Amino acid sequence: EAQVTQNPRYLITVTGKKLTVTCSQNMNHEYMSWYRQDPGLGLRQIYYSMNVEVTDKGDVPEGYKVSRKEKRNFPLILESPSPNQTSLYFCASSLSIGGAGYGYTFGSGTRLTVV
Amino acid sequence: AQKITQTQPGMFVQEKEAVTLDCTYDTSDQSYGLFWYKQPSSGEMIFLIYQGSYDEQNATEGRYSLNFQKARKSANLVISASQLGDSAMYFCAMREGGSGAGSYQLTFGKGTKLSVIP
Numbered sequence: 001e002a003q004v005t006q007n008p009r010y011l012i013t014v015t016g017k018k019l020t021v022t023c024s025q026n027m028n029h030e031y032m033s034w035y036r037q038d039p040g041l042g043l044r045q046i047y048y049s050m051n052v053e054v055t056d057k058g059d060v061p062e063g064y065k066v067s068r069k070e071k072r073n074f075p076l077i078l079e080s081p082s083p084n085q086t087s088l089y090f091c092a093s094s095l096s097i098g099g100a101g102y103g104y105t106f107g108s109g110t111r112l113t114v115v
Numbered sequence: 116a117q118k119i120t121q122t123q124p125g126m127f128v129q130e131k132e133a134v135t136l137d138c139t140y141d142t143s144d145q146s147y148g149l150f151w152y153k154q155p156s157s158g159e160m161i162f163l164i165y166q167g168s169y170d171e172q173n174a175t176e177g178r179y180s181l182n183f184q185k186a187r188k189s190a191n192l193v194i195s196a197s198q199l200g201d202s203a204m205y206f207c208a209m210r211e212g213g214s215g216a217g218s219y220q221l222t223f224g225k226g227t228k229l230s231v232i233p
Contacts, residue, residue: 033220042206042225058220090160103150104221106160
């Protein structure tokens with residue numbers, strides 16, 4: 001089944017404790033992206049990757065890191081989480097950056113709480 | 116400036132009735148794509164329907180149709196014969212063509228919460 005797999009689904013952590021949210025896709029998609037969703041703000045892009053070893057900042061990158069060492073994986077790293085990073089996070093992938101017709105396949109989401 | 120505007124934070128509709136969720140967009144690109152996603156209370160994002168800027172006919176997918184008015188830059192979602200399972204958040208999104216920053220992301224509106232009343 002074609003899918004984007006995120007783990008974990010739920011995570012509660014303490015301020016300052018490094019964490020990684022994993023994302024993997026099995027569709028050989030070139031393009032992957034991370035979004036965060038907050039009430040009243042919709043979804044906002046954190047980082048995206050156009051291919052292996054090619055990443056760039058989205059609209060809200062502060063406090064996050066990403067890496068793309070393999071085509072299928074795109075982990076999101078919070079080196080020192082803070083309470084304002086409490087949010088619902090989505091990983092998404094798309095066949096290509098080219099062409100407006102390429103929508104996203106989304107993962108199931110990771111609900112992160114930082115206390 | 117917002118690229119995607121959804122002016123209805125919340126909507127109610129009677130079961131079996133039709134409902135229109137509004138979406139306006141802003142872009143100077145000639146090539147772009149418009150998407151609608153559904154997010155039920157469980158949280159996942161479910162793709163519903165797509166409209167390309169060059170498509171001459173309005174997109175339809177089952178009970179979903181997209182009322183695309185290019186000159187007015189609107190892409191309203193119409194749900195016919197509403198069901199209780201349609202209660203969810205609905206997001207309009209746009210992806211611009213070309214090689215600019217807008218092609219690297221889906222830009223989302225803030226969403227409309229639809230509640231279907233029995």
